[in-house]
Amino acid sequence: MDSLTPKRLVELQTHANDVRQGIVRSLLAAGSGHSAGSLDMADVFTALYFHVLRHDPANPEWPERDRLLLSCGHIAPVRYSAMAYAGYFPVEELLTLRRFGTRLQGHPERVSLPGLETTSGPLGEGLAQGTGMALAAKMDGKDGRVYVVTSDAEHQCGLHFEAMMTAPKFKLDNLTCIVDRNFIQIDGSTEDVMPLEPLADKYRAFNWDVHECDGNDISAFIETEARARRIAGKPHVIIAHTVPGKGVSFMEGDYLWHGKPPKADEAAAALRELTAGREALTAHV
Amino acid sequence: MSSTQSPPAPAAMHLVDYTNPEAVKQVPTRNGFGEGLIEAGRRDPAVIAICADLAESTRMEPFKNAFPDRYIEIGVAEQMLVAMAAGLAAAGKIPFIASYAMFNPGRSWEQVRTTMALNQTNVKIAGAHAGVSVGPDGATHQAIEDIAIMRVIPKMTVVVPCDAVQTKKATLAVAAAWGPTYLRFGRAESAVVTTDETPFELGVAQTLRAGTDVAIVACGILVYDALLAAEELAKDGIAARVVNNHTIRPMDEAAIVAAARDCGAVVTVEEHQVHGGMGSRVAEILAARHPVPIEFIGVHDRFGQSGSPHELIAEYAMDASSIAAAARRAVQRKAALRGSLL
Numbered sequence: 061m062d063s064l065t066p067k068r069l070v071e072l073q074t075h076a077n078d079v080r081q082g083i084v085r086s087l088l089a090a091g092s093g094h095s096a097g098s099l100d101m102a103d104v105f106t107a108l109y110f111h112v113l114r115h116d117p118a119n120p121e122w123p124e125r126d127r128l129l130l131s132c133g134h135i136a137p138v139r140y141s142a143m144a145y146a147g148y149f150p151v152e153e154l155l156t157l158r159r160f161g162t163r164l165q166g167h168p169e170r171v172s173l174p175g176l177e178t179t180s181g182p183l184g185e186g187l188a189q190g191t192g193m194a195l196a197a198k199m200d201g202k203d204g205r206v207y208v209v210t211s212d213a214e215h216q217c218g219l220h221f222e223a224m225m226t227a228p229k230f231k232l233d234n235l236t237c238i239v240d241r242n243f244i245q246i247d248g249s250t251e252d253v254m255p256l257e258p259l260a261d262k263y264r265a266f267n268w269d270v271h272e273c274d275g276n277d278i279s280a281f282i283e284t285e286a287r288a289r290r291i292a293g294k295p296h297v298i299i300a301h302t303v304p305g306k307g308v309s310f311m312e313g314d315y316l317w318h319g320k321p322p323k324a325d326e327a328a329a330a331l332r333e334l335t336a337g338r339e340a341l342t343a344h345v
Numbered sequence: 346m347s348s349t350q351s352p353p354a355p356a357a358m359h360l361v362d363y364t365n366p367e368a369v370k371q372v373p374t375r376n377g378f379g380e381g382l383i384e385a386g387r388r389d390p391a392v393i394a395i396c397a398d399l400a401e402s403t404r405m406e407p408f409k410n411a412f413p414d415r416y417i418e419i420g421v422a423e424q425m426l427v428a429m430a431a432g433l434a435a436a437g438k439i440p441f442i443a444s445y446a447m448f449n450p451g452r453s454w455e456q457v458r459t460t461m462a463l464n465q466t467n468v469k470i471a472g473a474h475a476g477v478s479v480g481p482d483g484a485t486h487q488a489i490e491d492i493a494i495m496r497v498i499p500k501m502t503v504v505v506p507c508d509a510v511q512t513k514k515a516t517l518a519v520a521a522a523w524g525p526t527y528l529r530f531g532r533a534e535s536a537v538v539t540t541d542e543t544p545f546e547l548g549v550a551q552t553l554r555a556g557t558d559v560a561i562v563a564c565g566i567l568v569y570d571a572l573l574a575a576e577e578l579a580k581d582g583i584a585a586r587v588v589n590n591h592t593i594r595p596m597d598e599a600a601i602v603a604a605a606r607d608c609g610a611v612v613t614v615e616e617h618q619v620h621g622g623m624g625s626r627v628a629e630i631l632a633a634r635h636p637v638p639i640e641f642i643g644v645h646d647r648f649g650q651s652g653s654p655h656e657l658i659a660e661y662a663m664d665a666s667s668i669a670a671a672a673r674r675a676v677q678r679k680a681a682l683r684g685s686l687l
Contacts, residue, residue: 170435170464178435179464182455185428189460192432192440195417199393200437219456222425229419 064279070341072278075145076106077338080307082141082154084330087321090158093166096304096317097211098138100242100276104300105142107281108207117147120175126204127177127193131186132211132240133167134319139176140164148175184217186210187237191227194235194295205289209238213245215262216254227295228267235295236288237268240275242304244315263297275300308333355555359542363572370537374530374566375473377509379404381516382441382471386412391439392520395419397426402532403443403473423452430468431460439467439520445479446472446488446529454494462498462525469519470495470527476616477644477661478533478566478654487649493621495527496594502526503593504547505615505623507568508537511591514545522547529565531616533654536569548592550600556586559672559679560604563614564590564623567642567663571614574668585672593623598630605635609683610675612640614668616658619643638678640671 064072079102087093109115114126130139137157144151149163156162163173167181178189190208197204214220227235239259247253256262263270269291273284281300288296304318305311308330311322322330362368386392386408393415400406400418409416419425423444430440442449450457450470461468475488495503502524506515512530519526538553539545553568554575563571568589575585588604590596605611611631613624619641628639644661658664 178431179459182459185456185460188425188428188456189432189435191425192429192434193436194432195429196433196436196438199414219424219428222419222422223429226419226422226425226429 063283069279072106072110074338074341075110076102076278077307077334077341078145079106079138079141081331081334082144082151083137084308084322084327084334086137086141086154086157086164088324088327089155091321092158093137093321094134094319095311095321096244096315097132097135097240097242099308099311100302100304100306101135101138101209101240102142102307103276103278104209104238104240104281105138107278107285109142109146111282112285113207114204117175120148124202124204127190127206129177129186129190129206129208130168130180131208132183132214133180135211136164136166136168139168143175183211183214184220187220187223187227190235190237191223191232194227194232195230197234198230198232203234205234205236207236207238209240212239212241212243212256212259213250213253215239215256215259224263224266224268231293232295233292236285237295237297239297239299240302241299242302244304244318246319248315260299267294269294269296270299271296272299272301275302276306307337353544353552355552357544358551358553359540360538360553361540363536363538363569364576371534372509372537373532373534374506374509374512375402375404375532377506377512378471378473378516378528378530379407381513382408383411384513385517385520386415388517389439389520391437393417393433393438393440395426395430395440395442397421397423397444397449399444399473403471405443423448424456427453427456427468427470428460431464431466434466434468435464439469441469441471441520443471443473445486446475446491447486450495450527451488451491458498462501466525467523468525472527472529474532475529476531476565477649477657478531478535478616480533480654480657481651483651484648489617489644489649490621491527491529492593492615492617492623493625496621496626500525501594502547503529504591505529505564505593506591507565507589508535508539510537510539510541511543511545515547515591518545518547531566533566535566538569538572548595548597550591550597551589552586552600553589554585554587556584557607558584559610559612559676560586560588560608561612561614561668561672562588562590562601562604562627564593565616567614567616570658570663570665571668573665574672577665577669578672583672583676590623590627593626596626596630598634601627601630602635605631605637610638610679612642612668612671612675614642614663616663617643619645638675638682640675642668642671
């Protein structure tokens with residue numbers, strides 16, 4: 061189950077392409093929002109929603125489900141898009157992002173949309189809540205797993221370090237923290253704003269099971285996750301190295317796309333590029 | 346609840362004879378929390394306790410001993426305390442989280458707002474060592490802003506019981522009622538004026554003493570001082586109604602309006618800044634529904650300092666004689682107002 065067949069991989073890559081198109085369309089419709097991190101996490105969210113997670117879009121409150129928390133709520137577009145394509149709600153609803161009356165709030169709200177495990181936006185809070193959920197599962201003898209997606213820059217928050225210290229105490233091997241290591245934040249490079257390196261060593265020092273992979277390589281991420289979940293007695297962290305803006309050439313690697321949406325012509329160019337990429341993928345099959 | 350409903354008769358409150366110092370036991374309100382928590386744990390296996398390195402002083406220790414599998418120690422990490430509890434609550438637990446009120450919810454306000462309240466999780470904050478009466482530790486450890494910062498958060502229940510016996514009942518009540526809640530209590534030995542028979546209901550203020558000249562609306566350990574002030578006023582021929590306004594949110598508006606209507610003047614009493622606290626809420630209600638002169642007992646735009654609880658309550662003019670003096674001012678203002686209207 062750990063390695064994917066070539067056909068399955070293309071299938072997942074095609075889903076990721078759809079998710080990216082959903083991100084671009086929703087950000088254009090909203091007129092505001094965060095492009096770079098949303099796009100760079102499309103592969104991870106596709107892997108999670110279409111392969112890794114035990115979940116049921118028709119029954120979001122299924123008690124046996126795995127839970128996925130998005131700690132860095134500002135990349136909500138990738139979560140919404142992945143959820144839509146996974147079947148939680150109609151894809152057309154993505155165009156309501158950030159609009160008055162929408163279920164797709166600018167930052168995700170648990171009470172607004174079934175399938176969200178928590179409200180997020182204020183940074184540094186996801187791992188703490190995931191620690192609570194994972195501990196509750198241990199207390200109740202449930203085997204559902206808890207995944208928390210975090211940005212790299214939110215490792216600058218004190219509360220995240222409180223959670224890094226707490227989770228190993230309770231041996232939460234049902235908890236996985238996924239770090240979007242794209243090296244950017246609003247004011248520039250993470251290493252200029254407030255250095256995070258050596259990030260993996262920080263987790264090791266706090267007694268985590270530590271993994272790194274290319275976060276834009278779906279099969280690498282899936283293999284890494286499968287390897288991590290076999291390690292007992294420790295919480296897991298997967299530092300997923302990603303390229304900000306991945307999939308849209310003129311956004312890739314540029315921190316200025318962290319917090320802004322594409323304009324109409326930029327979105328059109330992005331969608332042309334993604335459409336061509338999707339056609340190339342399906343031609344492979 | 347209609348605004349014309351009369352409050353329950355004080356006789357139904359089963360109070361101890363608070364005028365007789367021999368009859369009044371001195372017990373910290375935190376003891377009532379400890380007793381209530383363990384009883385809540387017996388009644389519902391979903392109740393858990395999370396502690397930030399203060400098990401003994403918050404009185405969580407008996408729960409830890411009785412239910413070790415439901416007790417979680419996370420160390421000195423108050424933001425974690427709230428956010429982790431929100432996660433546990435999202436998975437079906439009823440977490441009580443305890444630390445000093447200055448840090449819980451003082452240090453963790455945004456986590457309280459986002460992960461606990463906006464997220465609609467069933468977390469119960471237990472804020473210990475509230476007020477200046479914590480004493481010698483000084484201003485850094487004296488939470489006198491906590492009611493204000495909690496009562497502005499939508500849908501947050503805020504409860505400040507008056508003595509140890511009532512704190513136990515309040516703890517059981519908030520465990521049984523769904524919703525994000527702040528329960529405040531203190532460290533100092535303080536008078537026990539209610540009994541096991543005294544009724545308690547969240548959101549229902551209690552008229553502990555009848556009167557129609559002035560209404561003293563109090564919460565927390567100063568309810569006892571309010572009762573003593575009413576005794577003092579009685580000697581001057583002033584009949585003061587004493588209302589134990591233990592639930593600050595949702596506040597019993599009917600009882601507040603009835604007190605203002607029946608008495609024509611109000612004194613609010615709380616061990617908290619006068620800005621933004623229980624008295625401010627009373628003023629908001631009365632400004633909208635039945636304006637009368639109001640005097641505010643509490644800390645007036647200062648920080649606390651080291652001292653004994655008794656010294657500090659006196660220094661910040663929250664003792665019985667200060668309350669009585671405020672009541673006389675309120676009565677005079679009422680009379681002046683009526684004179685000006687004649």
